[in-house]
Amino acid sequence: MGITTAILRVREHRKSQKFAEVEFLVDSGAVYSLVPGKILDQLDIEPYREMSFSLADGTSVKRKISSAYFEFEGEGGPAQIIYGEDGDTALLGVTTLESIGLVLNPFTRTLHPMKMLMA
Numbered sequence: 031m032g033i034t035t036a037i038l039r040v041r042e043h044r045k046s047q048k049f050a051e052v053e054f055l056v057d058s059g060a061v062y063s064l065v066p067g068k069i070l071d072q073l074d075i076e077p078y079r080e081m082s083f084s085l086a087d088g089t090s091v092k093r094k095i096s097s098a099y100f101e102f103e104g105e106g107g108p109a110q111i112i113y114g115e116d117g118d119t120a121l122l123g124v125t126t127l128e129s130i131g132l133v134l135n136p137f138t139r140t141l142h143p144m145k146m147l148m149a
Contacts, residue, residue: 034139036122039101040065042075043108046099049073052120056141058134060123063100064112070096077113093118102141105130 034056041049050069070077077094084090094113099106107129114120127133133144 034134034141036102036141038122039106040069040073041099041101042073044099044106046073049101054120054122056127056134056139057121057123058127058136060121061125062095062110062112063123063126064093064114064118064121065098066114066118066120067094070098070111070113073098075111081112083112100126100130102130102132105132105143107131 035053036056037051037053039049040052050073052065052069054063075096075098077096079095080092081095082090082092093115095110096113097108097110099108107126109126109129111126127141128144131144131146132141135142
């Protein structure tokens, strides 16, 4: 299994002029995306709650939560995010991928438009 990264633009909301281009590790096992807090501070994105998360080794950590607007290759969407602390890696989780309408192809390790179903 390989590592997949993607560069996305992050904004406070869709019409924000200020943005940051962030290189994310695509993590199809993560629910929320994580953006380093220093970047969110520069974009004036403030956390509004705190949640506990389990790490792969079973330990639990608390992180602040906020929301942001993400863009990839001209497509965008809003999603909740984890406000990263020092040492945290920028992660792109499934709720952000779904918000933008993307899916990770596990064979080619690339992002593709999701087949949208109305059922």
